[in-house]
Amino acid sequence: MNTITEEETKQHWKRNIILFLSSQTISLFGSSLVQYAIFWYITLSMNSGVMMTVYIICGFIPTFILSPIAGVWADRYNRKLLIMLSDGMIAIATLILAIVFLMGYDEAWLLFVIASIRALGTGVQTPAVGAILPQIVPKDKLTQVNGTNGSIQAVIMFVSPIVSAALLSVTTIEKIFFIDVVTAAIGILTLVLFFHIPLHKKASEKQTTSYFSDLKEGLSYIRQNDFLKIFFLFFAIFFVLMAPAAFLTPLQVTRTFGDEIWKLTAIEIAFSVGMMAGGGIIAAWGGFQNKIHTMTFASLVMGACTFALGIVPNFxxxxxxxxxxxxxxPIFNTPTNVLLQERVDENYLxxxxxxxxxxxxxxxxIGMLIFGPLADIVPIEWLLSGTGLLMLILTILFGRNKVLLEQGAGTLAPK
Known part of the structure; x- marks a missing residue:
């Protein structure tokens, strides 16, 4: 029986967060290596846009469908256990795939299946990780921890494709699969042996409602919370407008500046290095006193940069x-996560x-369904400049909203 109290957990938060982030970093690195290895493998062996589209869909749809259900699980059950189970499920599926490939059965549909299973694991793990951090970390340290975590993820994003490509040049893909199995096992064992936290309140109580009722209750919580309604609406529109900058810049570079591989690599490196720096900046700085001001500043920068990417003539x-x-x-994402962790009732996180x-x-x-076809009709530069301007207008409205500003300053209690 776990006798550790929440107060004791917070007293030893540095040890706990180091253990937790270490386990997640090890596991994420192995997963990222395999993710890129599969991506490169499909690209090189199939040379098919259709196959790449199928792979992307397999890696997206399961997470989209499962996320709200997994959110209910993260509130009803042990979040640490959910993280371990999702890592274990992905590792077992990857191990089976490696064995099947070693036996000579390397059909493409197996890669799509593993992409779907990995996406399901991500769908379970993401809400559990987001909700477990406030159980470990004091509220005044959440920004620092989320910023540090963002930097770690940026480093993995930077290193993984390089290491994955290097490994594929000297070994087979099935051997790379085993790396993910080993890193997942290390991550899980770290959580089992060294990481101990008490159950959150809802998980420690007897569940008297159904999954559907809990999901409905969560959606009702959002509908009755003006802050969350406006917050989520902003993000839905903002993410749609970000689609050209996120997905169409490689195509723009190819069309405008030339199709040399080093140029495509350079934009990925520039973005990843920027993210590493941004994570370090927000972890050290902490942002403005009002988190909405920090988010507004960062989103204004992103909108201005998106506009600039559409007009600059020099690579x-x-x-x-x-x-x-x-x-x-990360200066934008970190206060976003912290606001939710601080302002949402723990039982709904x-x-x-x-x-x-x-x-x-x-x-x-969804944004790509709009801007992808448009990219073959109008210059991508127009799409970037147009969405950049719309992001700036949306951000100004966001930064002037009284409900958001009050919650960002912490002047209102969570509903």
Whole structure:
């Protein structure tokens, strides 16, 4: 029986967060290596846009569908256990795939199946991770921890494709699959042996309601909360407008600046290095006293950079704006997560992060349904400049909203 109290957990928060982030970093690195290895494998062996589209859909749809349900699980059950189970499920599926590939059965549909299973694991893990951090970390340290976590993820985003490509050049993809199995096992064992926290209140009580009732209750919580309604509406629109900058810049570079591989690599490196720097900046700085001001500042920078990407004539200047966009990203994302962790009732955190995960994973692909076809009709530069201007207008409205400003300053209690 776990006798550790919440007060004791908060007293030892540094040890706990180091253990937790270490386990997540090890596991995420292995998963990211495999994700890129599969991506490169499909690209090189199939050379098919249709197959790449199918792979992307398989990696997106399961997370979108499962996120709100997984949010209910994160509120009803042990969040640490959910994180471990999702890591374990992905590792077992990857192990089976590696064995099947070693036996010579390397059909493409298996890669799509594993992409779907990995997406399901992500759908379970994301709301659980978002909801568990306030159980470990004192409220006044959440910004620092979320910023540090953002920097770690940026480093993994930067290193993983390079390492994955290097490994594929010297070994087979099935051997790379085993790396994910090992890193997942290390991450899980770290949580089992060293990471101990008490159950949150709702999970420690007997569940008297159904999954559907809990999901409905979570959606009702959002409907009755003016802050969350406005917050989520802003993000839904903002993510749609971000789609051209997120997905069409490689195509723009190819059409405008040339199709050399190093240029495509350079924009990814510039963005990743920017994200690493931005994570370090927000962790050290902490942002403005009002978190909405921090988000407004960062989103204004992203909107201005998106506009600039559509008008700059020089590739090196283009890279500078790409790096600045990367810097702004964690400065924007960190107070977002902290606001939800601080302002949402702990018993609803999983469901709220589930809905937020559904919005964040769906809106940019939905945006691509609009901007993708347009990119073959009008110059991508027009799309970037246009969406950049709309992002600036949306951000000004966001930054002037009284409900958001009151919650960002912490002047209102969570509803």
């Amino acid at each position: 090196w200047i283009y890279l500078v704006f790409m790096a600045v966009t990367g810097i702004a990203m 999983g469901r709220i992060f589930g809905v937020f995960g559904m919005i964040s994973t769906s809106m940019m692909p």
